[in-house]
Amino acid sequence: MGVALRDIIKDYRQETDLEEMRGVVAVDAFNALYQFLSIIRQPDGTPLMDRDGRVTSHLSGLFFRNVNFLEKGVRPVYVFDGAPPELKSTTIEKRREVRDAAGEAWKEALARGDQEEAYKQARASAKIDAAMISSAKRLLALMGIPCVQAPSEGEAQAAFMAQRGDVGAAASQDYDALLFGAPHLVRNLTISGKRKMRGRTVTVRPETYDLQSVLDGLSITREGLVEIGILVGTDFNPGIRGVGAKTALKIVQKGMFAETISEKAPEFDPGPIRRFFLDPPVTEDYRLTWESPARDGIVEMLCEEYAFSEGRVESALERLGMKTGQKTLDAWF
DNA sequence: CCGGGGGA
DNA sequence: TCCCCCGGG
Numbered sequence: 001m002g003v004a005l006r007d008i009i010k011d012y013r014q015e016t017d018l019e020e021m022r023g024v025v026a027v028d029a030f031n032a033l034y035q036f037l038s039i040i041r042q043p044d045g046t047p048l049m050d051r052d053g054r055v056t057s058h059l060s061g062l063f064f065r066n067v068n069f070l071e072k073g074v075r076p077v078y079v080f081d082g083a084p085p086e087l088k089s090t091t092i093e094k095r096r097e098v099r100d101a102a103g104e105a106w107k108e109a110l111a112r113g114d115q116e117e118a119y120k121q122a123r124a125s126a127k128i129d130a131a132m133i134s135s136a137k138r139l140l141a142l143m144g145i146p147c148v149q150a151p152s153e154g155e156a157q158a159a160f161m162a163q164r165g166d167v168g169a170a171a172s173q174d175y176d177a178l179l180f181g182a183p184h185l186v187r188n189l190t191i192s193g194k195r196k197m198r199g200r201t202v203t204v205r206p207e208t209y210d211l212q213s214v215l216d217g218l219s220i221t222r223e224g225l226v227e228i229g230i231l232v233g234t235d236f237n238p239g240i241r242g243v244g245a246k247t248a249l250k251i252v253q254k255g256m257f258a259e260t261i262s263e264k265a266p267e268f269d270p271g272p273i274r275r276f277f278l279d280p281p282v283t284e285d286y287r288l289t290w291e292s293p294a295r296d297g298i299v300e301m302l303c304e305e306y307a308f309s310e311g312r313v314e315s316a317l318e319r320l321g322m323k324t325g326q327k328t329l330d331a332w333f
Numbered sequence: 334c335c336g337g338g339g340g341a
Numbered sequence: 342t343c344c345c346c347c348g349g350g
Contacts, residue, residue, distance in 0.1 A: 035334080036334060038334095039334050040334045040335080040349090040350095041334095042348085042349090047350085048334095048349060048350040049350055050350055051350080054350090055350090056349090056350050057334080057350085059350090060334070060335070060349070060350070061334045061335080062334095063335090064334070064335045064336080065334070065335080067335095068335090190334085191334070193334070193335085194344095194345095195334090201344095201345085306350070307350055308349085308350065309349070309350085312335080312336065312337090312349080315336080315337095316335085316336080
């Protein structure tokens with residue numbers, strides 16, 4: 001879920017289009033897979049599956065979206081999470097409970113014949129498992145797209161790569177990458193397009209955030225932004241009851257972070273969380289190279305192994321070959 | 334999420 | 342050319 005900073009950050013959002021996003025971008029892989037798995041479903045909530053019942057929604061999303069990326073000059077690198085920090089265990093456990101409950105509610109809704117509710121609960125029950133991660137990595141390798149294995153949080157690694165200038169931005173739905181110091185964040189990169197929400201169709205466009213503009217605009221430092229996160233709650237702490245983003249901003253602007261913590265949550269030590277955001281485990285051990293897609297390997301994997309339609313896969317691959325202007329990898333900021 | 338087909 | 346709807350695996 002990340003950190004709920006929307007209320008104070010939304011003024012610094014810049015809407016854009018995929019076409020404008022040409023360049024190298026570090027995608028939070030887990031976040032992207034989760035979104036594909038959550039969104040690519042039938043009206044009753046059933047995900048796409050091959051003949052053996054293995055889920056393929058994440059592969060479909062990943063494949064077609066990457067073709068679009070490459071075609072438009074976006075060069076993605078997928079950053080996979082490593083072992084989660086101990087600080088995250090409460091959040092992980094809570095999410096598991098919510099997911100399990102949604103799985104039950106999905107079954108019940110199906111039994112009642114309530115499609116809309118079934119779809120909603122199915123989405124909330126989405127769970128990325130080890131098989132999905134390894135099949136995703138295999139597909140990315142076949143597409144010639146680099147992967148990076150983060151030692152800990154993928155967003156921290158993506159932020160590190162963006163700080164070094166190896167990528168132009170970190171792509172994730174969560175704002176955490178900003179707390180980890182990413183100079184540029186892109187939301188909605190993997191889900192942009194037309195979508196139906198309660199009957200109405202809305203267009204979801206990529207949106208970028210510039211860390212320096214946010215900090216300047218709010219008159220705070222990155223440390224202050226981290227403090228705001230800690231006050232409203234992160235994946236690593238529950239936050240202070242009754243304190244939302246706007247209140248947290250005021251507290252931090254007045255330099256009242258420490259006082260507020262000792263008053264409202266005297267038992268809580270924010271030190272470890274602050275340090276985790278400011279100096280997270282990351283690795284320099286990665287190499288970013290994009291190869292041309294292995295057509296035969298992709299067809300073999302997707303069509304023979306996972307029952308994708310050969311016509312669809314091949315016509316998508318076709319678009320990659322004949323596209324010019326591949327040489328536009330300059331940063332866009 | 335995606336592409337494709339058919340209708341406007 | 343655009344848009345909506347459908348089925349994908």
